[in-house]
Amino acid sequence: MRTFSPYRHKKRNTSVILLALIIISGLMMFNNHLLASQINKESKFSEAVSHYDARNYDEALKAFLSLVDAGIESYEVHYNIGNTYFRLNQIGKAIVYYKRGLRLKPNDYQLQTNLDFAINQTQDRQETAEPNPLLEIIFNTLNSISLNGWFLLSFISFLPVIAMINIMLIYYRKRDKTVPVFLLVLFLLIFIITISATTYRWQRYIDSSTAVLIASASNGYSGPDSTYTRLFTINEGIVLKVVNKNEDWSQVGLPNGMIGWIKTDDFLLVNPPSS
Amino acid sequence: MTNSKLTRLLAFFILILAANATAQEINITSYVDKTKVGVNDNFQLTVEVSGENISRVSDVQLPDLEGFRVVGTSSSRSSSHSISGGRMTSTVTRSNIYTLRPERSGYFLIPPISVQSRGETYATEPIRIEVVEGSTEPPPPVSEQFRQPDPEGERLEDNIFIVAEVPKTKVFRGEPLVVRYKIYSRYDLSNLSFVSEPNFEGFWKDDIFFADRMNFRRETYQGRMFNAMLLREIALYPSRSGTLTIPPFSIRADIILRRRSFWDFDSTRRVNINSKPIDIEVMSLPTADVPDSFTGAVGRFNVDATISETDVKVGDPITITLNISGSGNFQHFDPPQLADLPFLRILSPEIKVESSVSNNSVTGTKTISYPVIITQEGSLEIPAVHFSAFDTQREEFYTVASQPFVLEAEAVGQPTLFAGRRSQQDVVIEGQDIFYIRRQANLKSFKPVINNWTFNLLWLLTIATLPIAFIYGKEREKMIKDTAHLRQKLARKILRKYLKLATIGAKNGDMAFYVNAANGLSNYLTDTLKIPRGSTNEEIFENMRSSGYPVEYLERTRKIINKCLEARFKPGGFDKNRINEDYQELTAVISALSNYKNGKQRG
Numbered sequence: 003m004r005t006f007s008p009y010r011h012k013k014r015n016t017s018v019i020l021l022a023l024i025i026i027s028g029l030m031m032f033n034n035h036l037l038a039s040q041i042n043k044e045s046k047f048s049e050a051v052s053h054y055d056a057r058n059y060d061e062a063l064k065a066f067l068s069l070v071d072a073g074i075e076s077y078e079v080h081y082n083i084g085n086t087y088f089r090l091n092q093i094g095k096a097i098v099y100y101k102r103g104l105r106l107k108p109n110d111y112q113l114q115t116n117l118d119f120a121i122n123q124t125q126d127r128q129e130t131a132e133p134n135p136l137l138e139i140i141f142n143t144l145n146s147i148s149l150n151g152w153f154l155l156s157f158i159s160f161l162p163v164i165a166m167i168n169i170m171l172i173y174y175r176k177r178d179k180t181v182p183v184f185l186l187v188l189f190l191l192i193f194i195i196t197i198s199a200t201t202y203r204w205q206r207y208i209d210s211s212t213a214v215l216i217a218s219a220s221n222g223y224s225g226p227d228s229t230y231t232r233l234f235t236i237n238e239g240i241v242l243k244v245v246n247k248n249e250d251w252s253q254v255g256l257p258n259g260m261i262g263w264i265k266t267d268d269f270l271l272v273n274p275p276s277s
Numbered sequence: 278m279t280n281s282k283l284t285r286l287l288a289f290f291i292l293i294l295a296a297n298a299t300a301q302e303i304n305i306t307s308y309v310d311k312t313k314v315g316v317n318d319n320f321q322l323t324v325e326v327s328g329e330n331i332s333r334v335s336d337v338q339l340p341d342l343e344g345f346r347v348v349g350t351s352s353s354r355s356s357s358h359s360i361s362g363g364r365m366t367s368t369v370t371r372s373n374i375y376t377l378r379p380e381r382s383g384y385f386l387i388p389p390i391s392v393q394s395r396g397e398t399y400a401t402e403p404i405r406i407e408v409v410e411g412s413t414e415p416p417p418p419v420s421e422q423f424r425q426p427d428p429e430g431e432r433l434e435d436n437i438f439i440v441a442e443v444p445k446t447k448v449f450r451g452e453p454l455v456v457r458y459k460i461y462s463r464y465d466l467s468n469l470s471f472v473s474e475p476n477f478e479g480f481w482k483d484d485i486f487f488a489d490r491m492n493f494r495r496e497t498y499q500g501r502m503f504n505a506m507l508l509r510e511i512a513l514y515p516s517r518s519g520t521l522t523i524p525p526f527s528i529r530a531d532i533i534l535r536r537r538s539f540w541d542f543d544s545t546r547r548v549n550i551n552s553k554p555i556d557i558e559v560m561s562l563p564t565a566d567v568p569d570s571f572t573g574a575v576g577r578f579n580v581d582a583t584i585s586e587t588d589v590k591v592g593d594p595i596t597i598t599l600n601i602s603g604s605g606n607f608q609h610f611d612p613p614q615l616a617d618l619p620f621l622r623i624l625s626p627e628i629k630v631e632s633s634v635s636n637n638s639v640t641g642t643k644t645i646s647y648p649v650i651i652t653q654e655g656s657l658e659i660p661a662v663h664f665s666a667f668d669t670q671r672e673e674f675y676t677v678a679s680q681p682f683v684l685e686a687e688a689v690g691q692p693t694l695f696a697g698r699r700s701q702q703d704v705v706i707e708g709q710d711i712f713y714i715r716r717q718a719n720l721k722s723f724k725p726v727i728n729n730w731t732f733n734l735l736w737l738l739t740i741a742t743l744p745i746a747f748i749y750g751k752e753r754e755k756m757i758k759d760t761a762h763l764r765q766k767l768a769r770k771i772l773r774k775y776l777k778l779a780t781i782g783a784k785n786g787d788m789a790f791y792v793n794a795a796n797g798l799s800n801y802l803t804d805t806l807k808i809p810r811g812s813t814n815e816e817i818f819e820n821m822r823s824s825g826y827p828v829e830y831l832e833r834t835r836k837i838i839n840k841c842l843e844a845r846f847k848p849g850g851f852d853k854n855r856i857n858e859d860y861q862e863l864t865a866v867i868s869a870l871s872n873y874k875n876g877k878q879r880g
Contacts, residue, residue: 024735024739043720044720047718047720049714051714051716053713065409069720073722074720074721074722075722075723076718076719076722076723077714078717078718078719079518079718079720080716081714081715082714082715085711085712085713085714086714088711106723112712112715114712116711116712119709119710119711120711145284150725150726153726153727153732154726157732157735157736160736160739161739164739164742164743166738166747167743167747168742168743169279171743171747171749171750172746172749172750172753173750175750175751175753175754175755184349203585204725205787207725260478269472
């Protein structure tokens with residue numbers, strides 16, 4: 003047996019190096035960005051900020067929105083647009099942009115506070131359930147790491163699972179497997195937790211059913227036309243769940259559980275982010 | 278000599294004492310028990326002479342009294358002692374009491390009465406007496422201790438009842454009205470309990486007094502003697518105009534029935550007593566000429582304002598205190614508003630009311646403390662606070678004003694450090710707004726890494742290690758299962774190691790060449806033939822033959838092994854000159870053997 007030891011050492015060294023290489027190359031990938039129009043965007047942003055400071059909200063909005071049109075998806079820009087809409091007294095659009103910001107950075111305190119403040123200004127009561135303290139801690143943890151961070155974490159937690167299986171395939175073919183199986187279960191549990199968290203965050207990110215009413219008021223009907231029975235009237239800023247989106251009329255659900263058809267132009271979806 | 282001196286000194290002291298004694302005041306006073314008497318009434322005139330030593334004072338001689346007749350005299354003497362300044366003084370008072378009876382009606386004068394003492398005359402003041410026809414005294418009661426009436430025999434409500442006392446029955450709306458409920462009883466009572474709270478409809482009510490124990494006093498009510506007790510005192514503020522009723526007040530009482538004979542026991546009888554309702558006419562306040570600053574105050578008030586600081590810093594809180602004192606409905610009017618000024622932020626005031634009832638009116642103070650924050654620097658004037666109320670006596674509105682203040686507000690520079698702790702306050706929320714925008718942004722677009730193909734490739738790569746590990750593990754298992762196979766695989770390697778050592782030995786021309794050559798060949802052959810190490814050379818050759826190695830190589834191998842053994846163990850078998858030759862032979866044999874595996878020629 004003794005004679006095999008140099009071989010085992012060599013194998014372990016190579017696998018460690020391989021693992022490190024995988025992680026490093028993974029990290030490197032996040033940094034691939036376009037520098038071409040970066041400076042142009044920076045100047046556009048600071049121009050918008052100075053417009054905002056001069057209480058020139060229309061100009062500020064135009065400048066911020068041009069950044070979004072250029073394909074920038076940044077929570078700071080969404081947040082600033084939300085604030086600008088709030089100042090322009092367009093609560094509905096302000097809520098949409100705060101929600102778009104939160105979609106990218108769910109744990110941002112200022113975003114959340116401004117969203118709550120804006121929702122408080124709306125006319126319709128929108129119940130926010132009293133949070134369970136345990137769930138609160140869990141969601142805070144979930145939200146404190148970015149979506150890409152979760153992807154990376156789930157990948158990193160996947161590595162010991164694969165490594166453990168590999169070790170078992172190589173060294174534990176005809177031996178007592180109690181210890182490796184125990185470790186494998188442990189690693190698998192960690193992996194399941196991280197992959198569930200990632201899935202949750204991913205679902206939140208790709209969710210394209212949340213919308214906000216941006217018309218000052220809208221009537222809900224029992225069918226996709228105003229000749230149907232009128233079911234309710236909702237006011238700007240109410241958060242909706244879009245069940246069925248069509249060209250002219252869409253079926254939406256209200257926070258209180260009611261479902262009806264409203265005009266598609268009256269609301270704005272949080273995702274996809276387009277003005 | 279000394280003796281005479283002492284006597285002289287003593288004599289001096291005695292003189293002083295004597296002088297003191299003579300200097301003692303004599304007081305004489307006279308008074309009557311009433312100054313208005315009926316022709317048929319007697320009255321008493323008392324003359325008192327008091328002093329430290331009145332034995333030498335002459336007796337009181339009544340002068341001639343016009344219009345009165347002395348019907349009796351008596352005298353008394355009393356003394357009192359007091360110690361002050363280490364000296365005891367004793368005052369003796371001699372009183373002469375004369376019972377006088379007027380002779381006719383009219384105004385009369387009792388002239389000064391004088392006494393003589395050591396040649397001095399002391400006199401009293403004259404007293405004026407009015408004598409009227411008839412009698413001024415009420416008829417004397419039958420007996421001081423009235424007889425307990427029989428509740429069975431006499432009308433109960435004549436002997437036990439509750440009276441609601443109100444000072445007036447016509448009030449203005451908001452004007453305080455003090456109501457006193459009193460119980461009058463000629464019975465002995467053992468237990469009093471309130472039945473229920475009356476419904477004071479149309480009134481605001483302030484409780485002032487609520488009896489919690491029995492406290493009866495003798496009192497006459499409509500010429501008869503009763504045991505009386507104050508049950509309750511309340512201040513009522515009419516909240517609407519019209520005719521309002523003060524509701525009856527009910528009480529439950531146990532009357533003690535005294536035993537009539539020795540063999541009887543005391544017993545009680547429970548009765549309910551109600552006061553009579555009283556109608557109050559409430560007048561509404563005039564609607565004309567109502568001042569702007571009127572907030573519902575009714576009564577007589579004064580207003581006084583104080584300010585905590587006049588030299589302030591911008592942003593510091595100060596307190597303006599308004600003191601409204603007087604009599605009226607303190608609890609039931611709104612505090613006057615401070616003027617809205619651009620340099621002043623007024624926070625919600627703290628109001629404290631202290632009131633009491635005296636003489637059927639509610640008096641007290643309403644203290645209103647306005648916390649204010651100065652928001653501008655400079656010399657600022659806070660104008661007078663106007664306060665209006667309705668005067669129920671003169672039936673008109675009036676306005677009083679506090680004095681104005683001038684403030685010196687200083688801009689805040691460096692924060693001042695205060696020695697010691699200041700009193701702390703809760704931070705007041707003065708406004709709410711959204712957070713400010715972000716001035717810095719990371720303008721890189723967010724791209725989920727799951728859309729990145731390299732990231733996904735990493736997952737695939739990791740998973741791809743599994744079949745590799747599976748194959749490798751299988752290989753390895755085979756090796757572990759067959760150690761001889763492994764040895765066979767490694768044999769050439771080990772031979773190479775020994776050959777290396779042998780080569781070094783050959784170059785140096787020493788014994789190490791033969792040792793290593795023999796060991797290397799022996800190990801290599803045992804491993805490749807899969808027989809235990811340490812087998813004898815004969816066993817090795819036997820196996821080689823049976824494995825099918827060509828005889829030619831077998832002989833050459835045997836030869837070289839024997840040569841090695843000879844060189845190692847046979848005396849004189851080691852020859853330096855032959856090493857090189859043997860090395861050539863060894864490498865030739867090994868290269869030939871290595872072409873065979875398990876006796877078969879390698880492809």
